[in-house]
Amino acid sequence: MAGAGRRSGQDTKARIQEVALDLFTERGYEATSMREIAERLGITKAALYYHFTNKEDIVVSLLSRQLAAVDELIDWAGKQPRGPELRREVIERWSALTARQGVRMFRFAMANQHTLRELKPGREGMFQRFQLLFDAVTDPDAPLEEKLRARLALLTVQMSMIAGRDLDATDEELAEAARKLSLELLRL
Protein backbone atom coordinates (compact mmCIF):
# COMPACT_ATOMS: atom_id res chain seq x y z
CA MET A 1 0.00 0.00 0.00
CA ALA A 2 1.19 3.46 -0.87
CA GLY A 3 1.32 6.14 1.81
CA ALA A 4 -1.92 7.97 2.36
CA GLY A 5 -0.46 11.46 2.30
CA ARG A 6 0.90 11.18 -1.24
CA ARG A 7 -1.05 10.61 -4.37
CA SER A 8 0.33 9.40 -7.63
CA GLY A 9 -0.38 11.38 -10.78
CA GLN A 10 -2.35 8.49 -12.19
CA ASP A 11 -4.58 8.49 -9.14
CA THR A 12 -5.27 12.22 -9.31
CA LYS A 13 -6.00 12.01 -13.01
CA ALA A 14 -8.54 9.25 -12.46
CA ARG A 15 -10.19 11.17 -9.64
CA ILE A 16 -10.51 14.24 -11.85
CA GLN A 17 -12.24 12.15 -14.51
CA GLU A 18 -14.56 10.69 -11.92
CA VAL A 19 -15.64 14.03 -10.51
CA ALA A 20 -15.85 15.66 -13.95
CA LEU A 21 -18.12 12.95 -15.33
CA ASP A 22 -20.47 13.41 -12.39
CA LEU A 23 -20.65 17.17 -12.75
CA PHE A 24 -20.84 17.20 -16.54
CA THR A 25 -23.74 14.75 -16.45
CA GLU A 26 -25.64 16.50 -13.67
CA ARG A 27 -25.23 20.11 -14.62
CA GLY A 28 -23.91 19.96 -18.17
CA TYR A 29 -20.48 20.59 -19.60
CA GLU A 30 -20.72 24.34 -20.02
CA ALA A 31 -22.35 24.90 -16.65
CA THR A 32 -19.53 23.09 -14.86
CA SER A 33 -16.47 25.20 -14.07
CA MET A 34 -12.89 24.08 -13.69
CA ARG A 35 -12.92 25.70 -10.27
CA GLU A 36 -15.81 23.47 -9.13
CA ILE A 37 -13.99 20.34 -10.24
CA ALA A 38 -10.83 21.44 -8.47
CA GLU A 39 -12.66 22.43 -5.30
CA ARG A 40 -14.34 19.05 -4.95
CA LEU A 41 -10.92 17.43 -5.08
CA GLY A 42 -9.21 19.89 -2.76
CA ILE A 43 -6.74 21.03 -5.40
CA THR A 44 -6.40 24.22 -7.43
CA LYS A 45 -7.58 24.96 -10.94
CA ALA A 46 -4.00 25.05 -12.16
CA ALA A 47 -3.44 21.48 -11.03
CA LEU A 48 -6.12 20.39 -13.48
CA TYR A 49 -4.07 21.93 -16.26
CA TYR A 50 -1.15 19.77 -15.34
CA HIS A 51 -3.16 16.63 -15.95
CA PHE A 52 -5.26 17.88 -18.87
CA THR A 53 -4.37 20.49 -21.44
CA ASN A 54 -7.79 22.12 -21.19
CA LYS A 55 -11.41 21.55 -20.21
CA GLU A 56 -12.23 19.92 -23.51
CA ASP A 57 -9.40 17.46 -23.00
CA ILE A 58 -11.14 16.11 -19.90
CA VAL A 59 -14.28 15.35 -21.84
CA VAL A 60 -12.32 13.81 -24.70
CA SER A 61 -10.49 11.55 -22.26
CA LEU A 62 -13.84 10.43 -20.88
CA LEU A 63 -15.13 9.56 -24.32
CA SER A 64 -12.04 7.97 -25.78
CA ARG A 65 -12.82 4.42 -24.75
CA GLN A 66 -16.39 4.69 -25.99
CA LEU A 67 -15.26 6.16 -29.28
CA ALA A 68 -12.74 3.39 -29.84
CA ALA A 69 -15.53 0.85 -29.47
CA VAL A 70 -17.73 2.78 -31.90
CA ASP A 71 -14.88 3.01 -34.40
CA GLU A 72 -14.44 -0.73 -34.17
CA LEU A 73 -18.11 -1.25 -34.99
CA ILE A 74 -17.92 1.14 -37.94
CA ASP A 75 -14.88 -0.62 -39.36
CA TRP A 76 -16.44 -4.03 -38.93
CA ALA A 77 -19.70 -2.94 -40.56
CA GLY A 78 -17.84 -1.43 -43.50
CA LYS A 79 -16.37 -4.82 -44.36
CA GLN A 80 -19.65 -6.74 -44.31
CA PRO A 81 -22.02 -7.21 -47.24
CA ARG A 82 -25.02 -4.86 -47.01
CA GLY A 83 -28.44 -6.20 -46.29
CA PRO A 84 -31.01 -6.92 -43.59
CA GLU A 85 -28.64 -9.29 -41.81
CA LEU A 86 -26.05 -6.56 -41.39
CA ARG A 87 -28.69 -4.13 -40.19
CA ARG A 88 -29.80 -6.53 -37.48
CA GLU A 89 -26.24 -7.25 -36.42
CA VAL A 90 -25.31 -3.56 -36.24
CA ILE A 91 -28.30 -2.84 -34.03
CA GLU A 92 -27.43 -5.79 -31.79
CA ARG A 93 -23.83 -4.69 -31.41
CA TRP A 94 -24.77 -1.05 -31.01
CA SER A 95 -27.25 -1.98 -28.34
CA ALA A 96 -24.79 -4.23 -26.53
CA LEU A 97 -22.20 -1.48 -26.68
CA THR A 98 -24.59 0.95 -25.03
CA ALA A 99 -25.39 -1.46 -22.25
CA ARG A 100 -21.81 -2.59 -21.69
CA GLN A 101 -20.08 0.78 -21.81
CA GLY A 102 -22.42 2.04 -19.19
CA VAL A 103 -25.62 3.93 -19.53
CA ARG A 104 -24.06 6.73 -17.53
CA MET A 105 -21.70 7.67 -20.36
CA PHE A 106 -24.45 7.71 -22.93
CA ARG A 107 -26.70 9.82 -20.75
CA PHE A 108 -23.83 12.22 -20.49
CA ALA A 109 -23.32 12.19 -24.25
CA MET A 110 -26.98 12.80 -25.00
CA ALA A 111 -27.27 15.57 -22.44
CA ASN A 112 -24.31 17.39 -23.96
CA GLN A 113 -24.92 16.84 -27.65
CA HIS A 114 -24.23 20.36 -28.63
CA THR A 115 -20.89 20.50 -26.88
CA LEU A 116 -19.80 17.16 -28.23
CA ARG A 117 -20.64 18.02 -31.80
CA GLU A 118 -17.75 20.48 -31.87
CA LEU A 119 -15.19 17.99 -30.59
CA LYS A 120 -13.06 16.00 -32.97
CA PRO A 121 -11.31 13.33 -30.91
CA GLY A 122 -9.31 11.14 -33.25
CA ARG A 123 -11.19 10.17 -36.38
CA GLU A 124 -13.62 12.99 -37.13
CA GLY A 125 -16.07 13.90 -34.40
CA MET A 126 -19.06 11.88 -33.33
CA PHE A 127 -21.37 13.54 -35.76
CA GLN A 128 -19.39 12.01 -38.60
CA ARG A 129 -19.24 8.72 -36.75
CA PHE A 130 -23.01 8.57 -36.64
CA GLN A 131 -23.01 9.35 -40.32
CA LEU A 132 -20.72 6.40 -40.99
CA LEU A 133 -22.93 4.08 -39.00
CA PHE A 134 -25.98 5.38 -40.83
CA ASP A 135 -24.29 4.64 -44.13
CA ALA A 136 -23.49 1.12 -43.05
CA VAL A 137 -27.13 0.51 -42.30
CA THR A 138 -28.77 2.20 -45.28
CA ASP A 139 -28.72 1.67 -49.01
CA PRO A 140 -27.63 4.97 -50.64
CA ASP A 141 -30.55 4.67 -53.09
CA ALA A 142 -33.17 3.91 -50.46
CA PRO A 143 -36.17 6.26 -50.27
CA LEU A 144 -36.30 9.00 -47.64
CA GLU A 145 -38.47 7.04 -45.26
CA GLU A 146 -36.07 4.09 -45.22
CA LYS A 147 -33.08 6.29 -44.50
CA LEU A 148 -34.88 8.07 -41.72
CA ARG A 149 -35.92 4.71 -40.34
CA ALA A 150 -32.30 3.59 -40.09
CA ARG A 151 -31.20 6.77 -38.37
CA LEU A 152 -34.03 6.67 -35.86
CA ALA A 153 -33.42 3.01 -35.14
CA LEU A 154 -29.86 3.74 -34.04
CA LEU A 155 -30.82 6.84 -32.09
CA THR A 156 -33.66 4.97 -30.38
CA VAL A 157 -31.17 2.99 -28.34
CA GLN A 158 -29.73 6.12 -26.80
CA MET A 159 -32.92 8.14 -26.70
CA SER A 160 -34.58 5.47 -24.62
CA MET A 161 -32.03 5.89 -21.88
CA ILE A 162 -33.13 9.50 -21.50
CA ALA A 163 -36.81 9.20 -22.31
CA GLY A 164 -37.35 6.21 -20.06
CA ARG A 165 -35.45 7.48 -17.09
CA ASP A 166 -38.55 7.94 -14.96
CA LEU A 167 -40.12 4.64 -15.96
CA ASP A 168 -39.06 2.75 -12.87
CA ALA A 169 -37.27 0.00 -14.74
CA THR A 170 -33.66 -1.09 -14.43
CA ASP A 171 -31.19 0.07 -17.05
CA GLU A 172 -31.05 -3.49 -18.34
CA GLU A 173 -34.80 -3.73 -18.82
CA LEU A 174 -34.78 -0.37 -20.54
CA ALA A 175 -31.95 -1.36 -22.86
CA GLU A 176 -33.75 -4.58 -23.78
CA ALA A 177 -36.99 -2.75 -24.56
CA ALA A 178 -35.07 -0.23 -26.64
CA ARG A 179 -33.35 -3.00 -28.58
CA LYS A 180 -36.70 -4.53 -29.47
CA LEU A 181 -38.19 -1.24 -30.62
CA SER A 182 -35.09 -0.45 -32.59
CA LEU A 183 -35.31 -3.74 -34.51
CA GLU A 184 -39.00 -3.15 -35.01
CA LEU A 185 -38.28 0.20 -36.63
CA LEU A 186 -35.99 -1.55 -39.08
CA ARG A 187 -38.73 -4.13 -39.67
CA LEU A 188 -36.50 -6.99 -38.57
Next chain:
Amino acid sequence: MAGAGRRSGQDTKARIQEVALDLFTERGYEATSMREIAERLGITKAALYYHFTNKEDIVVSLLSRQLAAVDELIDWAGKQPRGPELRREVIERWSALTARQGVRMFRFAMANQHTLRELKPGREGMFQRFQLLFDAVTDPDAPLEEKLRARLALLTVQMSMIAGRDLDATDEELAEAARKLSLELLRL
Protein backbone atom coordinates in the same frame (compact mmCIF):
# COMPACT_ATOMS: atom_id res chain seq x y z
CA MET B 1 -44.18 54.73 -42.20
CA ALA B 2 -41.88 55.60 -39.35
CA GLY B 3 -38.69 57.54 -40.00
CA ALA B 4 -35.73 55.44 -40.99
CA GLY B 5 -33.22 57.06 -38.63
CA ARG B 6 -35.15 56.19 -35.48
CA ARG B 7 -35.94 52.78 -34.19
CA SER B 8 -38.81 51.99 -31.86
CA GLY B 9 -38.20 49.84 -28.79
CA GLN B 10 -40.42 47.15 -30.28
CA ASP B 11 -38.24 47.05 -33.35
CA THR B 12 -34.99 46.69 -31.42
CA LYS B 13 -36.47 43.99 -29.23
CA ALA B 14 -37.57 42.01 -32.28
CA ARG B 15 -34.19 42.40 -33.91
CA ILE B 16 -32.48 41.10 -30.78
CA GLN B 17 -34.71 38.02 -30.83
CA GLU B 18 -33.96 37.47 -34.49
CA VAL B 19 -30.19 37.60 -34.07
CA ALA B 20 -30.27 35.60 -30.84
CA LEU B 21 -32.27 32.74 -32.39
CA ASP B 22 -29.77 32.51 -35.22
CA LEU B 23 -26.75 32.43 -32.93
CA PHE B 24 -28.30 30.13 -30.32
CA THR B 25 -29.21 27.63 -33.02
CA GLU B 26 -25.87 27.73 -34.83
CA ARG B 27 -23.46 27.80 -31.93
CA GLY B 28 -25.61 26.88 -28.95
CA TYR B 29 -26.97 28.94 -26.10
CA GLU B 30 -23.97 28.74 -23.80
CA ALA B 31 -21.46 29.32 -26.56
CA THR B 32 -23.20 32.53 -27.61
CA SER B 33 -22.23 35.64 -25.65
CA MET B 34 -24.28 38.75 -25.00
CA ARG B 35 -21.45 40.77 -26.53
CA GLU B 36 -21.74 38.87 -29.84
CA ILE B 37 -25.47 39.52 -30.02
CA ALA B 38 -24.94 43.20 -29.26
CA GLU B 39 -22.09 43.56 -31.74
CA ARG B 40 -24.15 42.15 -34.60
CA LEU B 41 -26.76 44.80 -33.90
CA GLY B 42 -24.30 47.63 -33.44
CA ILE B 43 -25.27 48.27 -29.82
CA THR B 44 -23.60 47.50 -26.49
CA LYS B 45 -24.20 44.64 -24.10
CA ALA B 46 -25.84 46.97 -21.59
CA ALA B 47 -28.49 47.94 -24.13
CA LEU B 48 -29.61 44.30 -24.27
CA TYR B 49 -30.30 44.44 -20.57
CA TYR B 50 -32.73 47.26 -21.14
CA HIS B 51 -34.88 45.02 -23.35
CA PHE B 52 -34.40 41.73 -21.53
CA THR B 53 -33.74 41.17 -17.84
CA ASN B 54 -31.04 38.59 -18.58
CA LYS B 55 -29.76 36.13 -21.18
CA GLU B 56 -32.25 33.47 -20.15
CA ASP B 57 -35.08 35.93 -20.67
CA ILE B 58 -34.23 36.14 -24.35
CA VAL B 59 -34.53 32.41 -24.78
CA VAL B 60 -37.75 32.29 -22.79
CA SER B 61 -39.23 35.01 -24.98
CA LEU B 62 -38.32 32.96 -28.03
CA LEU B 63 -40.04 29.88 -26.67
CA SER B 64 -43.14 31.44 -25.20
CA ARG B 65 -45.32 31.14 -28.27
CA GLN B 66 -44.28 27.53 -28.83
CA LEU B 67 -44.92 26.67 -25.22
CA ALA B 68 -48.39 28.20 -25.29
CA ALA B 69 -49.26 25.93 -28.20
CA VAL B 70 -47.89 22.88 -26.36
CA ASP B 71 -49.88 23.79 -23.24
CA GLU B 72 -53.00 24.01 -25.35
CA LEU B 73 -52.39 20.50 -26.66
CA ILE B 74 -51.80 19.14 -23.16
CA ASP B 75 -54.99 20.69 -21.86
CA TRP B 76 -57.00 19.40 -24.78
CA ALA B 77 -55.58 15.89 -24.45
CA GLY B 78 -56.32 15.83 -20.73
CA LYS B 79 -60.03 16.29 -21.42
CA GLN B 80 -60.34 13.49 -23.99
CA PRO B 81 -61.11 9.84 -23.25
CA ARG B 82 -57.99 7.68 -23.40
CA GLY B 83 -57.49 5.21 -26.18
CA PRO B 84 -55.93 4.60 -29.58
CA GLU B 85 -57.98 7.40 -31.12
CA LEU B 86 -56.52 9.95 -28.71
CA ARG B 87 -53.03 8.64 -29.33
CA ARG B 88 -53.38 9.11 -33.06
CA GLU B 89 -54.86 12.56 -32.65
CA VAL B 90 -52.11 13.70 -30.26
CA ILE B 91 -49.44 12.59 -32.70
CA GLU B 92 -51.20 14.35 -35.56
CA ARG B 93 -51.46 17.61 -33.61
CA TRP B 94 -47.98 17.32 -32.23
CA SER B 95 -46.64 16.76 -35.70
CA ALA B 96 -48.61 19.65 -37.18
CA LEU B 97 -47.40 21.87 -34.37
CA THR B 98 -43.81 21.04 -35.17
CA ALA B 99 -44.28 21.80 -38.83
CA ARG B 100 -46.29 24.97 -38.31
CA GLN B 101 -44.25 26.57 -35.56
CA GLY B 102 -41.23 26.23 -37.71
CA VAL B 103 -38.61 23.57 -37.76
CA ARG B 104 -36.08 26.21 -36.89
CA MET B 105 -37.42 26.59 -33.37
CA PHE B 106 -37.45 22.86 -32.74
CA ARG B 107 -33.94 22.44 -34.03
CA PHE B 108 -32.97 25.11 -31.59
CA ALA B 109 -34.81 23.36 -28.78
CA MET B 110 -33.23 19.98 -29.51
CA ALA B 111 -29.76 21.43 -29.84
CA ASN B 112 -30.05 23.10 -26.46
CA GLN B 113 -31.86 20.47 -24.44
CA HIS B 114 -29.67 20.76 -21.45
CA THR B 115 -30.08 24.50 -21.15
CA LEU B 116 -33.81 24.36 -21.64
CA ARG B 117 -34.31 21.71 -19.03
CA GLU B 118 -33.44 24.23 -16.33
CA LEU B 119 -35.89 26.88 -17.55
CA LYS B 120 -39.36 27.11 -16.09
CA PRO B 121 -41.30 29.52 -18.29
CA GLY B 122 -44.85 29.67 -17.03
CA ARG B 123 -46.26 26.28 -16.20
CA GLU B 124 -43.39 24.07 -15.15
CA GLY B 125 -40.54 23.67 -17.60
CA MET B 126 -40.58 21.64 -20.77
CA PHE B 127 -39.43 18.47 -19.09
CA GLN B 128 -42.67 18.37 -17.13
CA ARG B 129 -44.60 19.29 -20.26
CA PHE B 130 -43.23 16.25 -22.04
CA GLN B 131 -44.20 14.20 -19.03
CA LEU B 132 -47.77 15.48 -19.27
CA LEU B 133 -47.94 14.64 -22.95
CA PHE B 134 -46.52 11.18 -22.25
CA ASP B 135 -49.21 10.62 -19.65
CA ALA B 136 -51.92 11.63 -22.09
CA VAL B 137 -50.69 9.03 -24.54
CA THR B 138 -50.00 6.11 -22.20
CA ASP B 139 -52.07 3.98 -19.90
CA PRO B 140 -50.50 4.16 -16.41
CA ASP B 141 -50.72 0.37 -16.14
CA ALA B 142 -49.20 -0.33 -19.55
CA PRO B 143 -46.08 -2.50 -19.65
CA LEU B 144 -42.66 -0.91 -19.96
CA GLU B 145 -42.40 -1.47 -23.69
CA GLU B 146 -45.70 0.31 -24.36
CA LYS B 147 -44.72 3.32 -22.31
CA LEU B 148 -41.37 3.58 -24.01
CA ARG B 149 -43.12 3.25 -27.35
CA ALA B 150 -45.29 6.28 -26.59
CA ARG B 151 -42.38 8.40 -25.49
CA LEU B 152 -40.29 7.51 -28.50
CA ALA B 153 -43.20 8.18 -30.84
CA LEU B 154 -43.46 11.76 -29.61
CA LEU B 155 -39.72 12.32 -29.63
CA THR B 156 -39.42 10.85 -33.11
CA VAL B 157 -41.10 13.89 -34.58
CA GLN B 158 -38.41 16.18 -33.22
CA MET B 159 -35.52 13.78 -33.53
CA SER B 160 -36.17 13.41 -37.24
CA MET B 161 -35.60 17.10 -37.80
CA ILE B 162 -32.08 16.69 -36.49
CA ALA B 163 -31.26 13.19 -37.70
CA GLY B 164 -32.53 13.80 -41.20
CA ARG B 165 -30.93 17.15 -41.73
CA ASP B 166 -28.46 15.86 -44.30
CA LEU B 167 -30.99 13.75 -46.17
CA ASP B 168 -31.58 16.27 -48.93
CA ALA B 169 -35.32 16.46 -48.45
CA THR B 170 -37.45 19.50 -47.69
CA ASP B 171 -38.56 20.13 -44.13
CA GLU B 172 -42.09 19.25 -45.19
CA GLU B 173 -41.07 15.89 -46.63
CA LEU B 174 -39.07 15.16 -43.51
CA ALA B 175 -41.96 16.09 -41.23
CA GLU B 176 -44.32 13.85 -43.21
CA ALA B 177 -41.94 10.88 -43.04
CA ALA B 178 -41.50 11.45 -39.31
CA ARG B 179 -45.25 11.55 -38.80
CA LYS B 180 -45.65 8.19 -40.51
CA LEU B 181 -42.89 6.55 -38.48
CA SER B 182 -44.28 8.02 -35.30
CA LEU B 183 -47.71 6.52 -35.95
CA GLU B 184 -46.07 3.24 -36.88
CA LEU B 185 -44.31 3.14 -33.53
CA LEU B 186 -47.68 3.50 -31.83
CA ARG B 187 -49.02 0.76 -34.10
CA LEU B 188 -51.71 3.02 -35.51
Next chain:
DNA sequence: GTCTATACCCCGATAGAC
Protein backbone atom coordinates in the same frame (compact mmCIF):
# COMPACT_ATOMS: atom_id res chain seq x y z
C1' DG C 1 6.78 14.95 -11.63
C1' DT C 2 3.20 17.34 -8.99
C1' DC C 3 1.23 21.19 -7.70
C1' DT C 4 0.41 26.55 -5.99
C1' DA C 5 0.29 31.54 -6.98
C1' DT C 6 -0.74 34.84 -9.92
C1' DA C 7 -2.17 37.23 -13.86
C1' DC C 8 -4.82 37.60 -18.38
C1' DC C 9 -8.98 38.57 -20.97
C1' DC C 10 -13.87 37.43 -21.75
C1' DC C 11 -18.31 36.38 -19.62
C1' DG C 12 -23.05 37.89 -17.59
C1' DA C 13 -24.78 41.51 -14.99
C1' DT C 14 -25.47 46.19 -12.60
C1' DA C 15 -25.19 51.33 -11.59
C1' DG C 16 -25.45 55.63 -13.15
C1' DA C 17 -24.52 59.34 -16.73
C1' DC C 18 -26.47 61.23 -20.98
Next chain:
DNA sequence: GTCTATCGGGGTATAGAC
Protein backbone atom coordinates in the same frame (compact mmCIF):
# COMPACT_ATOMS: atom_id res chain seq x y z
C1' DG D 1 -33.02 53.99 -24.86
C1' DT D 2 -28.40 53.70 -25.00
C1' DC D 3 -23.84 54.46 -23.19
C1' DT D 4 -19.38 53.94 -19.99
C1' DA D 5 -17.51 51.89 -16.06
C1' DT D 6 -17.24 48.30 -13.08
C1' DC D 7 -17.93 43.79 -10.63
C1' DG D 8 -17.16 38.77 -9.60
C1' DG D 9 -16.26 34.67 -11.82
C1' DG D 10 -15.06 31.86 -16.01
C1' DG D 11 -11.14 29.28 -18.94
C1' DT D 12 -6.40 29.55 -19.74
C1' DA D 13 -1.19 30.30 -19.41
C1' DT D 14 2.98 30.27 -17.02
C1' DA D 15 6.60 30.89 -13.33
C1' DG D 16 8.30 28.64 -9.86
C1' DA D 17 7.93 25.97 -5.10
C1' DC D 18 8.59 21.29 -3.57
